[in-house]
Structure formats: structure tokens, C-alpha cells
Amino acid sequence: MSERAPSEQGQGQRIWIMGASDGIGAALARSWARRGARLILSARSGEKLNDLVRELGTAEALPCDVTDGDSLRDAAERITTGGPLDRAITLAAAYDPGKVMQVDPQMAAQIVTANLTGCFxxxxxxxxxxxxxxxxxxxxxxxxxxxxxxxxIYSATKAGVINLAETLRAELAPAVDVRLISPGFVDTRLTQKNDFDMPAILQPDAAAEAIIRGLNGRGFEVHFPRRLTLAIKLLRALPYPLSLRLTRRLVR
Structure with missing residues (x-):
């Protein structure tokens, strides 16, 4: 299967970023803006988006919510008037750490809706x-x-997103260049909720640069930092009797 190579670093590309109000999404917007991309930035927080647009000077703020189909359809109609997109990226997510039996069921449902249904x-x-x-x-x-x-539930929803991306790759290629972004720990408002050590944690700017390099390449998955991601991929490849024994040791 042949894949297109995206044009030079995003110069002049029209790009829609969902989840752009802070964290990796905002860093990604800044990085692409420096490269001359034409950005459409979305998130639920219109105030934060407007602040970022004022900072960048050239982007367009388009508040919407991945859990609200009507708001997404309205956003899509507005985007259509400006012509086709070169890229569309979603980073919107909800997170609440804790053991499965301790999580609030209502919060769990919200995480599923934001992370998995919202991605769909x-x-x-x-x-x-x-x-x-x-x-x-x-x-x-x-x-x-x-x-x-x-x-x-967060991990379970991200497993679902991985599966969804794989399915879309099979169903939509080559008409659509489907990619999967798999970050490790990045210092954002979500990971700041964690009370455990986060190995190889990155700053959002470094994560954004890794994403752009990966999306400008040809591989399906962009994963980083590799000293962490490759170790977890190895754990996933082990037989269950061994992998489950190892993960059990991580229980606090």
C-alpha cells in the first residue's frame, strides 16, 4: 500500500486540531503555526482558544465538544466553507486515575464518552x-x-482508540491517511493528577515536535519516548502468565 508524504512540515496546510486549548494540543498548534500552517483550533473552552489564537495571530478558534454531535456538525459546516483540510487531529481526552473498583461510575461513563465515543x-x-x-x-x-x-477506564478507552484507528486504517486507506499517536507521559493538567512516578516524562513542546516528525513520516503509529514505549510493547508481546505476573508487581 502506498502512502502520501505530507508536504514540507505543514507549510500552508489547513489543519484542524481538536483539544487545542492546552497541553499537547496547544503546543502542537504553536509548533505548526511556526511552520506556516493555517490552523483551526477546537476545544470546549472558548476562552482558552481565543487566548491561544491571539497569541498565534493567524489561527481560527472554533469551540466545539466531541461529546456533542450537533456542535461537531456545526463546526464541520463552518470548516467546509474554507475548503478541504490537509489534516485533522484529535487530542481531546478525559482522565481520572485510580483503581477500577474505586472509580465513580458516573465519572467512568464520562471518560468513555469523551475518549472513545468522542473520538468516533x-x-x-x-x-x-x-x-x-x-x-x-x-x-x-x-x-x-x-x-x-x-x-x-482511561486505559481501556485508549485501547479502544488504538483498535478504532487500526480499523479505520484498514477501511479508509488509501483515500485517507489514518495515523495513530501514542504518547507516553507528558507533563499536562491530566498527568498532574498522578501520584506515582512517571518515567521518561516529556514537556508538551517536546511531545509536539515528536508528533510532527512522526506525522510527516510514513509510519502508521507515532509513539514516544521510545525508551518507554518499546518497553511496554515488549510487555504486551509476552505470554499472559508472564506479563500478568509482571504487571501485578506494579500494584500499590
């Missing part, structure tokens, strides 16, 4: 907006590779 909603809205062979990127997580202690 974004795909349905974004794909028709892409130019031929345009790029669609979904954000999973290394937390979705294998069930780890205190990953609870």
Missing part, C-alpha cells in the same frame, strides 16, 4: 472534510497497550 464522533465529522489522501490522526496512549494498575 470526531472521525465522522472530520473525514468528509479531508482532501484526497488527507491525514486523520487519533490520539491513543501507551496506557492502551496493556492493562496496568491505576489505568482504570
Amino acid at each position: 464522533n470526531f472521525v465522522r465529522a472530520a473525514v468528509p472534510l479531508l482532501k484526497p489522501a488527507g491525514q486523520l490522526a487519533l490520539t491513543g496512549s501507551v496506557a492502551g497497550y496493556v492493562g496496568l494498575p491505576q489505568g482504570q
